[in-house]
Amino acid sequence: MVLEKRQLGGQSGHEAGRRLLADMYQAYTGKPAPAVFTGKRGKPYFKDADLYFSISHTREMVFCVLSEKAVGIDAEAVDRDIKISLAEKILSPKEMAQFEKAEDKRLALLTFWVLKEAAGKCTGEGINGYPNHTRFSLDDPRVQVIDNHLVAVIEDEG
Numbered sequence: 001m002v003l004e005k006r007q008l009g010g011q012s013g014h015e016a017g018r019r020l021l022a023d024m025y026q027a028y029t030g031k032p033a034p035a036v037f038t039g040k041r042g043k044p045y046f047k048d049a050d051l052y053f054s055i056s057h058t059r060e061m062v063f064c065v066l067s068e069k070a071v072g073i074d075a076e077a078v079d080r081d082i083k084i085s086l087a088e089k090i091l092s093p094k095e096m097a098q099f100e101k102a103e104d105k106r107l108a109l110l111t112f113w114v115l116k117e118a119a120g121k122c123t124g125e126g127i128n129g130y131p132n133h134t135r136f137s138l139d140d141p142r143v144q145v146i147d148n149h150l151v152a153v154i155e156d157e158g
Helices: 013-029 082-089 091-100 105-123
Strands: 003-007 036-038 044-048 050-056 061-067 071-075 144-148 149-155
Touching: 003 013, 013 050, 013 061, 044 050, 050 105, 061 071, 061 149, 082 091, 082 105, 091 105, 091 149, 105 144, 105 149
Parallel strands: 050 071
Antiparallel strands: 003 061, 036 044, 050 061, 071 149, 144 149
């Protein structure tokens, strides 16, 4: 698995993400990136390549992961505002118990959010309604802070 990031540099998140993906694919395989297609639920993929990817962007940065397994990534700026009241709708009981004990509720909620988004991208299911059926943990090692962004990367375990 390869994870890279880049400043948007005046490009849209979509443009910067696709450019980063093309550069990463070229560096990893030595070949130009193949065409990107979109699945029924909107998950982008390479049709004739044995590599998977996922892209996430914020107002400032784009993050891309390239993997030999299905993968999902999500990133949020650490200082992003988020409505704490969302916790009641999107957290499972196990997650809510951790959230209630957390000193920094905003950071805790963002941590759960990036995990839920990355998982939805990995499976291609996305987030439907209120994703309160997951069982993530605040100390999940798949979440890291990169350049003041919380970044979660989830690879298919199969």
